[in-house]
Amino acid sequence: MTRRADIDVRPVTEAELPEWNRALNTGFLREPTSTEGQLELRRAQFVPGRLLGAFDGDRCVATFRSFAQELTAVGGAFVPADAVSNVTVSPTHRRRGLLTRMMAHDLAAARERGDVVATLIAAEYPIYGRYGFGPATTMAEWTVDVPRAGLDPRWAGPEDGGRIDLVDGEDVRKLGPELHERLRRARPGTVSRGELWWQLATGVVRPDSPWTEPFHAVYRSAGGEVEGMVAYVADHRWGAGKQPLNTATVKWLIGVTPAAERALWHYLCSIDWVVRVKSGWRAPDDLLPLFLPDPRAAGITTQADWLWVRVLDVVRALEARSYEGSGSLVLEVADPWGFPGSGEAGSRGGTGGGGGPAGGRWLLEASPQGASCTATTRSADLVLGVGELAALWLGDESVVRLAALGRVREERAGAVRKADALLRTSGRPWCPDLF
Structure with a gap:
C-alpha cells in the first residue's frame, strides 16, 4: 500500500x-x-x-x-x-x-x-461535521395525487388576470437570471447562479447523453411582469382500460410571489394525462400543500438536510444577517479543527475556542437596525460548536432543541430561550440548488 x-x-x-x-x-x-x-x-x-x-x-x-x-x-x-x-x-x-x-x-x-462561509450539499451525513460544517437548511419533496387534490378540472388559467406561457430554452436564459436574482434577494439560504448554471439547465452544455429537453412555462402577472417560471419533464405511462398514469416531475420552480407559485402549481396539476406531480426540491415550509383544496393530496416523499455551512468569519457572518428582535449574547464557540498542515494561523480575534478560525468568545449585540460582533473576555452565555453555530446562523435550527440534545450548553439562566428568540426567523431558509 x-x-x-x-x-x-x-x-x-x-x-x-x-x-x-x-x-x-x-x-x-x-x-x-x-x-x-x-x-x-x-x-x-x-x-x-x-x-x-x-x-x-x-x-x-x-x-x-x-x-x-x-x-x-x-x-x-x-x-x-x-x-x-x-x-x-x-x-x-x-x-x-x-x-x-x-x-x-x-x-x-x-x-x-x-x-465568510463555506457551503456544500452533503451526499452522506456523517462526513462533514468533523470539518466544522453544520446542516443549515432542510429540503422537502412532495408528490401530489392530482385526482385527490380537489382542484377545479375546468381550470383554464390564472384567475388573477395573469397568464402562463410555454417558452423555450433561449427565453429561459433571457428571463431566468433576473427572476432568480429577485428570489435570492428575498430568500435566506439561496445561492447565486452563474451563466453556466442556465446553460446546463437548458442543454447548451450537455455533460450527459442523451439530453431530455424539459418543458418550460412562465407566469406573467396581470401587469405583464415575469414572476414565476418552471421546468418540468413528464413520463408516458398508461394503465388498464387506456387510463393515463403520467407523472410530471419538476426540475426547478421559481416563484417570487404567492400568486405565481399558486398559478404554476395549478397549471402543473391541470395538464391532461398527468395524475401525479413530483415537486422537486422545495423548502420545508413551502406553500404547495396549502394551495390545494385537499392538502393531504400532497404527501412528503423526501425530507432531509440539504445545505451545509461552515463559518469561516464569525464577525462578518453574524453582522451580515438581520434580526427581528433585540438583545445581546456572548457565544463561546469551539472550533477545534484548524486546517492542519495548511499553514492557517488559527483563531483570529476570538478568545480561546481551539485552533479553527471561528473559535473564541464573541459578543453579539443585535437589533432590527443592525448588529455588531466583537471578540470579548466576558463570561459566556452559551457554549456551542462551530457546526451548531452554522446550523443556527440561517435561522432554521432551534437553540432550545440543540440544548435539549446537549449540543448547546447554557451558562447563564435563560440564555437558551433568549438566543432562540434572537436567532430564529419567521420563515425557513431554503436552498433550491444542488451543486
Missing part, C-alpha cells in the same frame, strides 16, 4: 482534467470513461487552484472542487462563500486522510480570500 506521504495532494492542471474526471466518475460509481460532454463541463468549470486532486503516481485517486458563490443571509445580504463540490475518494484509497488534506488546503485558501 502506498504510504500517505507518497500521495501528492495538489491543484490539478487543465491537461489533467480527463484523469481527474475519471477519478470523479469512479468515486460516484459512474462509468469511469469520460464523455466529451463531461470534459466540456470540466473545462468550463476550471479555475486554476480550485480543482484539487490526490495523485498516487500518475493516477488520480481523490477529487475536490470549489468555486466562488454568494449565499443569501437572513435579511437579504449576500455573503461570499466557498462552495465545495465534486468530493470523492477512490475505494482503493479510503481512510488515508486524503479528504482532510484537500479540505484543509481549500478552507485555508477560502479564509485567505476573505470568504
Whole structure:
C-alpha cells in the first residue's frame, strides 16, 4: 500500500482534467470513461487552484472542487462563500486522510480570500461535521395525487388576470437570471447562479447523453411582469382500460410571489394525462400543500438536510444577517479543527475556542437596525460548536432543541430561550440548488 506521504495532494492542471474526471466518475460509481460532454463541463468549470486532486503516481485517486458563490443571509445580504463540490475518494484509497488534506488546503485558501462561509450539499451525513460544517437548511419533496387534490378540472388559467406561457430554452436564459436574482434577494439560504448554471439547465452544455429537453412555462402577472417560471419533464405511462398514469416531475420552480407559485402549481396539476406531480426540491415550509383544496393530496416523499455551512468569519457572518428582535449574547464557540498542515494561523480575534478560525468568545449585540460582533473576555452565555453555530446562523435550527440534545450548553439562566428568540426567523431558509 502506498504510504500517505507518497500521495501528492495538489491543484490539478487543465491537461489533467480527463484523469481527474475519471477519478470523479469512479468515486460516484459512474462509468469511469469520460464523455466529451463531461470534459466540456470540466473545462468550463476550471479555475486554476480550485480543482484539487490526490495523485498516487500518475493516477488520480481523490477529487475536490470549489468555486466562488454568494449565499443569501437572513435579511437579504449576500455573503461570499466557498462552495465545495465534486468530493470523492477512490475505494482503493479510503481512510488515508486524503479528504482532510484537500479540505484543509481549500478552507485555508477560502479564509485567505476573505470568504465568510463555506457551503456544500452533503451526499452522506456523517462526513462533514468533523470539518466544522453544520446542516443549515432542510429540503422537502412532495408528490401530489392530482385526482385527490380537489382542484377545479375546468381550470383554464390564472384567475388573477395573469397568464402562463410555454417558452423555450433561449427565453429561459433571457428571463431566468433576473427572476432568480429577485428570489435570492428575498430568500435566506439561496445561492447565486452563474451563466453556466442556465446553460446546463437548458442543454447548451450537455455533460450527459442523451439530453431530455424539459418543458418550460412562465407566469406573467396581470401587469405583464415575469414572476414565476418552471421546468418540468413528464413520463408516458398508461394503465388498464387506456387510463393515463403520467407523472410530471419538476426540475426547478421559481416563484417570487404567492400568486405565481399558486398559478404554476395549478397549471402543473391541470395538464391532461398527468395524475401525479413530483415537486422537486422545495423548502420545508413551502406553500404547495396549502394551495390545494385537499392538502393531504400532497404527501412528503423526501425530507432531509440539504445545505451545509461552515463559518469561516464569525464577525462578518453574524453582522451580515438581520434580526427581528433585540438583545445581546456572548457565544463561546469551539472550533477545534484548524486546517492542519495548511499553514492557517488559527483563531483570529476570538478568545480561546481551539485552533479553527471561528473559535473564541464573541459578543453579539443585535437589533432590527443592525448588529455588531466583537471578540470579548466576558463570561459566556452559551457554549456551542462551530457546526451548531452554522446550523443556527440561517435561522432554521432551534437553540432550545440543540440544548435539549446537549449540543448547546447554557451558562447563564435563560440564555437558551433568549438566543432562540434572537436567532430564529419567521420563515425557513431554503436552498433550491444542488451543486
